[in-house]
Amino acid sequence: xxxEFAFLPVRELARKVRSGxxxxxxxxxxxxxxxxxxxPVYNALVTLTRERALREAAEAxxxxxxxxxxxxxxxIPYGAKDLLAAAGYPTTWGAAPFREQxxxxxxxxxxxxxxxxxVLIGKLATVELAGGMGYTQPNAAFTGPxxxxxxxxxxxxxxxxxxxxxxxxxxxxxxxxTETWGSIITPSAFCGVCGLRPTYGRVSRFGAMPLSWSLDKxxxxxxxxxxxxxxxxxxxxxxxxxxxxxxxxxxWDLPDRTEGFRVGVLKGAAENAQAEVARNFEASLQVLGTFxxxxxxxxxxxxxNEMASTILFAxxxxxxxxxxxxxxxxxxxxxxDRYRPYGYxxxxxxxxxxxxxxxxKAVAALNDLFGRYDAVVSPSxxxxxxxxxxxxxxxxxxxxxxxxxxxxxxxAGLPGISVPNGFGQNGLPTGIQFTGAAFAEDRxxxxxxxxxxxxxxxxxxxxx
Amino acid sequence: xxxxxxxxxxxxxxxxxxxxxxxxxxxxxxxxxxxxxxxxADADRAVQLRAFPLAFADEPDVVFRAAPDDR
Numbered sequence: 001x002x003x004e005f006a007f008l009p010v011r012e013l014a015r016k017v018r019s020g021x022x023x024x025x026x027x028x029x030x031x032x033x034x035x036x037x038x039x040p041v042y043n044a045l046v047t048l049t050r051e052r053a054l055r056e057a058a059e060a061x062x063x064x065x066x067x068x069x070x071x072x073x074x075x076i077p078y079g080a081k082d083l084l085a086a087a088g089y090p091t092t093w094g095a096a097p098f099r100e101q102x103x104x105x106x107x108x109x110x111x112x113x114x115x116x117x118x119v120l121i122g123k124l125a126t127v128e129l130a131g132g133m134g135y136t137q138p139n140a141a142f143t144g145p146x147x148x149x150x151x152x153x154x155x156x157x158x159x160x161x162x163x164x165x166x167x168x169x170x171x172x173x174x175x176x177x178t179e180t181w182g183s184i185i186t187p188s189a190f191c192g193v194c195g196l197r198p199t200y201g202r203v204s205r206f207g208a209m210p211l212s213w214s215l216d217k218x219x220x221x222x223x224x225x226x227x228x229x230x231x232x233x234x235x236x237x238x239x240x241x242x243x244x245x246x247x248x249x250x251x252w253d254l255p256d257r258t259e260g261f262r263v264g265v266l267k268g269a270a271e272n273a274q275a276e277v278a279r280n281f282e283a284s285l286q287v288l289g290t291f292x293x294x295x296x297x298x299x300x301x302x303x304x305n306e307m308a309s310t311i312l313f314a315x316x317x318x319x320x321x322x323x324x325x326x327x328x329x330x331x332x333x334x335x336x337d338r339y340r341p342y343g344y345x346x347x348x349x350x351x352x353x354x355x356x357x358x359x360x361k362a363v364a365a366l367n368d369l370f371g372r373y374d375a376v377v378s379p380s381x382x383x384x385x386x387x388x389x390x391x392x393x394x395x396x397x398x399x400x401x402x403x404x405x406x407x408x409x410x411x412a413g414l415p416g417i418s419v420p421n422g423f424g425q426n427g428l429p430t431g432i433q434f435t436g437a438a439f440a441e442d443r444x445x446x447x448x449x450x451x452x453x454x455x456x457x458x459x460x461x462x463x464x
Numbered sequence: 465x466x467x468x469x470x471x472x473x474x475x476x477x478x479x480x481x482x483x484x485x486x487x488x489x490x491x492x493x494x495x496x497x498x499x500x501x502x503x504x505a506d507a508d509r510a511v512q513l514r515a516f517p518l519a520f521a522d523e524p525d526v527v528f529r530a531a532p533d534d535r
Binding site: 134301302303305306307309310313325327330336338339340342343345346347348351353354355356357358359360361363 | 483486499502514
């Protein structure tokens with residue numbers, strides 16, 4: 001092949017399709033080859049969906065020839081985290097006991113992308129059961145530890161490690177990830193890509209593995225904030241199959257406004273960060289200061305980490321009760337995942353309900369605060385990725401050590417986007433997160449996009 | 465009003481005994497030590513959750529429906 005399509009954003013690929021510089025089938029073949037060849041190098045690939053991809057690409061091509069254009073994603077290949085059901089292929093949840101699991105339907109997000117003309121080329125790796133069983137090191141999936149395209153001796157983050165690696169290495173133009181507590185933002189930051197966690201209720205979870213029904217979200221991971229907005233436009237919206245979804249239409253267009261934003265800077269957010277992470281965050285604030293009004297903001301006082309943990313453990317314990325009590329957890333890859341879930345079975349109901357009662361007050365306080373700003377910024381993660389054989393507890397500060405933004409935003413279901421903002425130890429990427437009030441994805445995307453107009457971190461790619 | 469709890473460490477050992485009674489053959493010594501630490505963290509969380517006052521009227525944000533939406 002002579003053409004080079006890796007690392008091109010969605011709008012550029014769409015332009016090439018419409019100008020006749022390429023065709024959906026050529027794009028599908030190109031990325032199938034690339035994902036099939038390089039995906040295993042990063043432990044990023046579970047299943048190549050070749051037949052489906054070629055069928056969808058042929059349909060997309062025929063439609064374009066017939067004058068039917070479904071929009072920017074028409075004919076664009078993508079990968080989906082293997083928590084999402086896709087008819088005709090295994091949906092393994094990254095877990096050995098579910099390697100042969102199949103569903104005869106598509107998750108709503110997969111269906112919506114198909115309706116938008118996108119082409120599914122692969123199911124991408126995930127930490128087993130979305131990391132919900134308590135893993136403490138990267139080797140926690142039958143696909144092996146996710147390897148970082150910037151340096152394969154380091155982790156790609158979790159639990160959406162496959163999407164993170166595949167986007168970073170240019171194996172797919174974009175991917176779908178999921179987040180219960182950090183699983184989009186972390187691999188996005190560690191791999192130097194953009195990852196958008198939508199508001200809870202914005203995107204249907206039907207057909208996705210449930211880990212915690214009141215915390216789970218599905219969102220896009222891509223090369224740019226703009227790409228994430230384009231994909232979110234396609235997957236957002238009310239779905240009768242998921243009663244938590246809301247009827248709030250979302251449409252992302254490149255915004256006219258690229259300055260004059262009001263941005264909150266989370267007080268203490270860089271405390272406990274690695275020096276390079278703190279330095280890059282400070283440099284990002286310098287850039288933001290040239291086109292935004294910056295104000296320091298402080299999280300309201302709530303036990304966010306305690307609420308998130310209690311809710312997650314109680315809900316995961318219920319969802320996986322039969323799996324845990326049957327002893328099948330012993331078939332999981334990570335040794336700690338084989339016994340830690342037993343503790344989930346005995347979370348007192350009154351603790352869970354107390355966390356839910358507090359959550360309602362926290363949601364009100366957080367939306368009141370975040371609603372005053374176009375975005376509130378913080379480092380996406382306090383460190384760069386550790387080594388693939390390194391226990392998290394040796395380099396990631398305990399959740400109680402810093403400002404609990406990750407717990408707060410997930411407990412409250414708030415949207416956030418991580419975009420790359422530099423490099424830290426071992427030449428690994430760092431990220432900055434823009435968090436917003438509920439259903440304010442357009443505002444955080446606009447600020448993140450404006451930031452990327454003034455920086456080039458998202459244009460740097462690893463040698464693969 | 466914040467709710468007082470008995471010494472949380474009492475809960476830790478009771479809960480560990482419960483788990484060992486139900487699943488003891490699957491929980492080795494190393495796992496037991498880790499589970500004890502996890503249960504202690506759970507107990508500490510329970511205390512933290514109660515450090516924030518709630519009123520009688522503070523209900524969780526879940527809505528019970530007496531009939532499905534489509535009825």
